[in-house]
Amino acid sequence: MSAARVAVTGLGLVCPLGAAFNEQVAVLAARLAAGERALRPHPPLAQLPDGGLAGVVGALDLDRFLLRRKDKKLLARPSALALACAGPLVSAYPGDRRELALYLGVGREPPDDGESEATLALSARDGLLDEGLLAGPGRDRYPPLLPLKTLPNMAPAHISINLGLMGENAAWAGVWGAGLLALRAGLRAVAEGRAPAALVGGADSRVDLGSARDRLRVGEEGAPAEGAALLLLEPEAEARSRGAKVYGWLVEADPAELGAIDARGVNIDQMGDLGAAAAPVAAVLALCGDRPRAVWAADPGLPALAVGVRPDTAC
Amino acid sequence: MHTVSPGSARGHAGALAALGDEAIVITGVGVLSAAGRGLGALSTALRADAPCWSPITSTLPVPRAAKVQVPLPPWDAPDGPFPDDRKAVLALVALEDALIDAGLAEGIPYGPGRRGVFLGTGLSSVTPAELAEDVYPHLTADQRFDRPAMARDLAPDRAAPRRHLPARVTAAVAARVGAEGPTGTNFSACAAAAQAIAEGLWALRRGEVDLAVVGGHDSMIHPLGLLSFVVLGALSPGFCRPFDRGRDGFMIGEGAATFVLERLGDARARGARPRAVLLGAGTSADAWNATAPHPEGAGAELSMRRALRDGGLSADDVQYVNCHGTGTPLGDEAETRAVARVFGDRVPVSSIKGAIGHTIAAAGALECAACVAALEGGFLPGTVGLDELDPEIAVPVVQAARPAALQVVLSNSFGFGGQNCSLLLGAAPPAGSAAP
Numbered sequence: 036m037s038a039a040r041v042a043v044t045g046l047g048l049v050c051p052l053g054a055a056f057n058e059q060v061a062v063l064a065a066r067l068a069a070g071e072r073a074l075r076p077h078p079p080l081a082q083l084p085d086g087g088l089a090g091v092v093g094a095l096d097l098d099r100f101l102l103r104r105k106d107k108k109l110l111a112r113p114s115a116l117a118l119a120c121a122g123p124l125v126s127a128y129p130g131d132r133r134e135l136a137l138y139l140g141v142g143r144e145p146p147d148d149g150e151s152e153a154t155l156a157l158s159a160r161d162g163l164l165d166e167g168l169l170a171g172p173g174r175d176r177y178p179p180l181l182p183l184k185t186l187p188n189m190a191p192a193h194i195s196i197n198l199g200l201m202g203e204n205a206a207w208a209g210v211w212g213a214g215l216l217a218l219r220a221g222l223r224a225v226a227e228g229r230a231p232a233a234l235v236g237g238a239d240s241r242v243d244l245g246s247a248r249d250r251l252r253v254g255e256e257g258a259p260a261e262g263a264a265l266l267l268l269e270p271e272a273e274a275r276s277r278g279a280k281v282y283g284w285l286v287e288a289d290p291a292e293l294g295a296i297d298a299r300g301v302n303i304d305q306m307g308d309l310g311a312a313a314a315p316v317a318a319v320l321a322l323c324g325d326r327p328r329a330v331w332a333a334d335p336g337l338p339a340l341a342v343g344v345r346p347d348t349a350c
Numbered sequence: 351m352h353t354v355s356p357g358s359a360r361g362h363a364g365a366l367a368a369l370g371d372e373a374i375v376i377t378g379v380g381v382l383s384a385a386g387r388g389l390g391a392l393s394t395a396l397r398a399d400a401p402c403w404s405p406i407t408s409t410l411p412v413p414r415a416a417k418v419q420v421p422l423p424p425w426d427a428p429d430g431p432f433p434d435d436r437k438a439v440l441a442l443v444a445l446e447d448a449l450i451d452a453g454l455a456e457g458i459p460y461g462p463g464r465r466g467v468f469l470g471t472g473l474s475s476v477t478p479a480e481l482a483e484d485v486y487p488h489l490t491a492d493q494r495f496d497r498p499a500m501a502r503d504l505a506p507d508r509a510a511p512r513r514h515l516p517a518r519v520t521a522a523v524a525a526r527v528g529a530e531g532p533t534g535t536n537f538s539a540c541a542a543a544a545q546a547i548a549e550g551l552w553a554l555r556r557g558e559v560d561l562a563v564v565g566g567h568d569s570m571i572h573p574l575g576l577l578s579f580v581v582l583g584a585l586s587p588g589f590c591r592p593f594d595r596g597r598d599g600f601m602i603g604e605g606a607a608t609f610v611l612e613r614l615g616d617a618r619a620r621g622a623r624p625r626a627v628l629l630g631a632g633t634s635a636d637a638w639n640a641t642a643p644h645p646e647g648a649g650a651e652l653s654m655r656r657a658l659r660d661g662g663l664s665a666d667d668v669q670y671v672n673c674h675g676t677g678t679p680l681g682d683e684a685e686t687r688a689v690a691r692v693f694g695d696r697v698p699v700s701s702i703k704g705a706i707g708h709t710i711a712a713a714g715a716l717e718c719a720a721c722v723a724a725l726e727g728g729f730l731p732g733t734v735g736l737d738e739l740d741p742e743i744a745v746p747v748v749q750a751a752r753p754a755a756l757q758v759v760l761s762n763s764f765g766f767g768g769q770n771c772s773l774l775l776g777a778a779p780p781a782g783s784a785a786p
Contacts (some may be wrong), residue, residue: 126569174410180582181581195637198637244497295574336521
C-alpha cells in the first residue's frame with residue numbers, strides 16, 4: 036500500500052500571544068519573529084523564586100462550541116484550551132465528522148480549580164489523611180463529577196462530545212513528546228488510509244501552582260505556560276479535489292536531513308514552556324516559514340521523536 | 351512508509367496466508383492480576399470461573415477489590431526507585447515476565463532504534479503518602495492551604511514531582527529494553543492499554559520497528575482513588591455482575607499486562623514461540639457525554655467495525671467477543687446493542703471483570719491477555735457474577751467457561767469520556783507453517 040501525501044488544510048493556535056486560525060497564524064508568527072513577548076506575572080505563582088512569570092492565555096471563546104454551557108464547569112484548563120482551538124477548525128471542516136480522527140498530546144493530569152481542597156482539608160488529622168474523615172465530611176464535599184475533570188483524556192473527549200468527532204482517536208501523554216506523538220499518529224492514520232482526515236496537536240496548561248513548582252523541582256527550564264495547537268490533516272488529493280487551501284504538508288522526517296526545531300525550546304523566552312502543546316505549536320509556526328523543518332522532541336528518559344513540516348508559500 | 355494488511359476477508363487462515371511472515375505475533379506475555387502472576391494463573395482462574403477479588407478494609411462503601419496478592423519487589427517504598435507508585439511496580443514486574451516468556455530477558459536481537467514501547471497508563475492521582483509529604487504540611491489551623499508556603503517549598507527530593515510525570519513508566523520500560531525507537535504513553539482512560547497495543551501493531555506493520563513492547567498498568571486501590579469512583583457512583587456496593595439484571599456497578603481491580611510483539615518471520619528466525627496473532631485494531635469516540643456511553647453504543651460499533659476492517663476480516667470470522675462489560679447498567683446494555691448490530695446474535699460474549707475487576711487503564715491489556723489464554727487454551731471465558739441475564743441483553747452471554755476451539759476473537763475497551771478501542775486477535779499459526 037502506498038502512503039498518501041498528507042496535506043495540512045487547517046491551522047489553529049491558542050497561545051499566550053493570542054488565538055489565530057488558518058491565515059491569521061502568519062500574523063501571529065510575524066509578531067513572534069519580531070520578538071514580542073507574552074510572559075507576564077501570574078498571581079498564583081507570585082511566591083515562586085523565579086518571580087512568577089508565566090505564559091497565560093487570555094479569555095477563551097468557548098460558549099459557541101459547547102453543546103451545554105453548564106458543561107463549562109467540567110472543563111479543566113487543557114480541555115478548555117483544546118476545545119477553543121478545535122472549534123473553528125472543525126466548524127469549517129466540510130467532511131464527515133463521524134470519520135474525522137483526533138489525536139491529541141496532553142500533559143500531566145490537570146489540577147482541578149480548587150474543588151477538592153475542602154475535601155482534603157476536612158480529611159486531615161495530625162498531618163495525615165484520615166480515612167474515616169475522608170469517608171464522612173470529606174466525601175460530602177467532593178463534587179461527583181470532579182474525577183472526570185482531571186482525566187487528561189478529557190481534552191480530546193470534550194472535542195469529540197461538543198464537536199461530534201467519532202473517528203479514530205488517542206490521547207498521548209507526556210511532556211514535549213506527547214504532542215509530537217499525536218502529530219505522528221495523525222500523519223500515519225491519514226497516510227495509511229485508516230482515517231480520511233485527522234485533527235492533530237496538543238493542549239497543555241502548566242501555570243497552576245502545583246504544576247509550576249513540580250517543574251522547578253525536576254529542573255525544567257523556562258517559565259510555565261499554557262496553550263493548544265491543532266492541525267487539520269487530509270490526503271492531498273482529497274484536499275485539492277474539494278478546493279481546500281493547503282498550508283503545507285506533514286512528512287516523515289529525519290532531523291539530520293531537515294533544519295531541526297527542538298519543540299521544548301520553541302519561543303520559550305517569549306511564551307514560556309508549552310509542554311505537550313509545544314511541538315504542535317512549533318509545527319504550526321513552521322508552516323508559516325519558508326523552508327522544510329523537522330520538529331523534534333524528547334521527554335525525560337525517552338528517545339527523541341520527529342516529524343517533518345513542509346510549508347507552502349501561501350501561509 | 352509501507353503497510354501490510356491482511357487484505358480482503360478470507361477468514362483467519364486466509365488472513366494469515368496473506369500476511370505470511372509479516373503477521374504481527376505476540377511472543378511474550380507478562381501478567382499480574384488478582385488471579386496471580388503469569389498468563390497461566392489468569393487462564394486457570396478464567397477456566398474455573400474463579401472470583402479473584404477479596405474483601406478490603408475501607409471506610410468508603412467499597413467492600414471488595416481485585417488486588418494483586420502476589421509478593422512484589424518493594425520498588426514503591428519511600429527509598430525505592432518508584433516511591434509511592436504501585437502501578438510502576440506492576441508494570442515492571444510484568445515486563446520482566448514478558449521478556450522471559452519471549453526469550454529476550456538476556457538480550458534483544460534487534461537494533462535499539464528498531465525497538466518501540468507503547469504503554470497505557472492511569473492517573474498518578476494524589477495518594478495518602480503524597481498528602482502527608484507534600485500537601486498537609488501546608489494546611490493551616492483554619493483548614494486552609496498556605497499557598498505562599500507551598501510555593502516556597504521546593505524540596506526536590508519529594509516523590510510527587512516525578513510520580514506525576516505521565517511517561518515515567520514508559521521511560522523505565524524503554525530503558526530496560528534499550529529502546530531508542532518510537533515510544534508513547536497512552537492516556538485514553540480505560541481504553542489506554544488497548545490503544546497502546548494498537549499503536550505497537552501499526553508501528554510494526556508499517557516497518558517502523560522490529561519489536562514493540564506494549565501493554566498497560568494501573569492501580570487505584572487507595573483511598574483517594576476509591577473516592578473518585580465512589581462519588582461517580584461507578585462502583586458496585588455489592589458484587590460486580592456484568593450483564594445481570596441486577597448489575598449496579600463495577601469492582602475496582604489493579605494489574606498490568608505486557609506483551610512482546612514481533613513479525614512472525616522474525617520470531618521464527620530466532621526460535622520464538624508465537625502465542626497469538628494481533629490481526630487488527632480500531633478506535634473511535636462516542637461524541638456523546640462525559641459521564642455516560644452512547645445509549646445505542648454508536649462509538650462502540652464504530653470501534654469494532656474499524657478493527658474488523660483493519661484486520662481485513664468480516665464479522666462472520668469472529669467467534670468470541672471479550673466485552674468491556676463493566677457491570678454498569680448503561681454500559682453493558684449499550685455495548686451489547688453495538689455487538690448485536692455488528693455480529694447479530696451469533697457470537698458469544700463475556701466479561702472477565704467480575705473475576706479480576708476493572709483494572710482501568712490496564713483493562714485493555716489484561717483482557718487482551720485473557721483472549722490469548724482463550725485462543726491458546728481453547729475455551730470461552732465465563733462471566734463471574736452473572737446470575738440472571740438482563741433480558742435487554744440481546745447477545746449470547748457466556749455465563750460459565752466452556753471449551754471452544756477459537757480462531758479469531760475481539761476484545762473491547764471503552765474509556766470514560768467515550769474513547770473506545772477494539773483489538774482483533776487470532777490463534778497462532780501452527781509451528782513451522784508459513785500459513786495454515
